[in-house]
Amino acid sequence: MFTGIIETLAKVEKIEKENSNVHFTFSSAITNELKIDQSIAHNGVCLTVVRIEGDNYTVTAIDETLKRTNLSDLNLGSLVNLERCMPANGRFDGHIVQGHVDATGICKEVKNLNGSWEFVFEHEKNKTNITVEKGSITINGVSLTVVKSTETTFSVHIIPYTFENTNFNTFKPGSKINLEFDVIGKYVAKLLGKN
Known part of the structure; x- marks a missing residue:
């Protein structure tokens, strides 16, 4: 994990x-x-x-x-x-990430917010590809919080440390990224018969 x-x-x-x-x-x-x-x-x-x-x-x-x-x-x-992998006695700083990519997405927009960045991503519509505002999403392995969410798009905001120390600084419109949707959301969707 x-x-x-x-x-x-x-x-x-x-x-x-x-x-x-x-x-x-x-x-x-x-x-x-x-x-x-x-x-x-x-x-x-x-x-x-x-x-x-x-x-x-x-x-x-x-x-x-x-x-x-x-x-x-x-x-x-x-x-x-x-x-x-997280050690069994480690601090849980992000969210539950399995390392199992659900889908790829496309970077649609990058906005410099003068101190942070907003990234907008698009993905295929799917019953388990669920994002919710203030929920968790994993992009290229990075645990992030969703800012805005629709059925096929979502945005995240990136602090300077994350921008400088991950490959987010290479993203531009059209970049393909790996997505792992929140595992809790996937289980809830299954329990509600959405997949």
Whole structure:
């Protein structure tokens, strides 16, 4: 389980295709703390470390993961948000994040609010793709609070720290992002027969 509080960024160093899988090799400031078989969220996608060599580590994304996320859009030099799993004795700073991306969305608008930023995103209409004002949403692994919400769009506001220390500073209209909708909302929708 994750909390959506990003630890650092990782840079794509190598992309290797093998049948329908893709092996991504990253460099990061925390590589020396990682171990093989550890789960790490990359842009909100839970992936397992399969190899560590010096300052680089490798994870494998299968076809299903590539189809449901923005990982297939990564290029050499792309930056991804990283978060290791929450330790059992850790502080719960964000919200419940599973590392299971529900859908991708598109950045529609970025507004500089002279001290913060407003991002507007669009997603497909779906019975479990639910956002509510002041509810939680995970975008590229970042736990955020929804400001405005419709059936297919929502907005969030970003503080300078988040803008500078995640890949939000690379988003522009048309950027594809990973979305994990609030798990509590998904269970409520199921209980109410909405999916």
